[in-house]
Amino acid sequence: MMTWLAHHRHALIATLARMGKTPFATLFAIIAIGVALSLPAGLFVLLHNVTRLAGNLPARPEISVFMHQDAHDTDIAAMRQRLQARPDLAGFRFVPRAQALAALSEQAGMSDLTAGLNNNPLPDAWIITPAQADAQNMARIAADIRGWPQVAQVQDDSQWAQRLTALLGLGRDLVLMLAILLGAALVAVSGNTIRLQILTRREEIEVSRLIGATDRYIRRPFLYFGVVQGLFGGLTAWLIVAVSVLLLDLQASKLAALYASRFHLLGLGLTEALVLLATAAALGWLGAYLAVSRSLRLIEPR
Structure with a gap:
């Protein structure tokens, strides 16, 4: 058990050190992932606030x-x-x-x-x-x-309720479709980054195989890289959404005050933020796993 933990700790430390050696490339990849994830997350927040606003309307169907x-x-x-x-x-x-x-x-x-x-x-x-x-x-x-x-x-007066329900359903479908498309883009970005690293470390991988290293051992640091990169990308997406909600809430509060309302925009809650981070980390792991698995099949020790 201690050996297993030591291997994982070593892989995580090596991943963070590798990120530190290429700060600009790592930063740009994290920003790209964060922007891609912030779009569906921002639309989710917008849809949630529209639903709250519809539920707080004083007029009810009669x-x-x-x-x-x-x-x-x-x-x-x-x-x-x-x-x-x-x-x-x-x-x-x-x-x-x-x-x-x-x-x-x-x-x-x-x-x-x-x-x-x-x-x-x-x-x-x-x-x-x-x-x-x-x-x-x-x-x-x-x-x-x-x-x-x-x-x-x-x-x-149910016609307006039907229209609102249809619009909210359409919004949920759009958020889901956008999340799937951008999730695929995140997997591609993570996989491309890992593939470039594998190309630069091809000789190291060949030597590791010659001395008996298993594919699981070789794959581990790359998987950690994908997870950490996705996790930082998810954190960047959360920051983008939080700052956007904070800036937009100033104008939304002024507009609501003109209608004698105290409506405020709400950002991502704790549960939604954790889901965002977990999803980003999982997509980063998936992209790294696919890239490493394909590359290891193509690399044979000479």
Whole structure:
């Protein structure tokens, strides 16, 4: 066990020393990896904040129910009892026709029009707020209420929720596709860096094989190089996203204040940051493993 740990410690120290001998090449590779990873990470943060903003909107999807003109107080009382008995409603309120006409009269340019009316053409209405604002639940509630007595028309506001859900789903798919593409690019960058190192150390690898070194022993320092390079690239991506969120939050807070809101942008949390670092390290290891495995098959001791 101690020998195994000593081998790994030696490989890690040799990797860090090799990085120190080529600081500029190592720095440029880390920056390239960090920029590539910061794009999907930044889009993930943007999508997360848009989802939070949509959830904090004061307006919630509602269902408007309009009664027949000949509906009486008994019909309204029966309607109230039916609504109170439904556990899938977060709340409801009754809007009498007189109140609706008064609100219409207060709107600009409508006072003269309503003053000339002999009768109130507006029906009594109910404004219903479902407990769950997803489109399927709202459509089900609206379909049930349409069959109730003295109900003339039912309108639901689920269209904007459907559009928002579709846009957020599209955003998640785009983030996933971009993450896959840039992850493949990270593997290629890491593999190309490792391949160049193998070419410069070809004679050393041949001598190691002649004295009995196994492929696992030869591969180990290169794998550490890929992991460390990917880990530093992930840390660079986290810094890029954190600084970007900090700068953008200043303007976002000012914009939210104009709408009497205290909305702030949130960056990557601890879990998301750890996932980013682990993914970067794993992709770096994968690129190094593929490059070393292919190169070792092509190198034979002379």
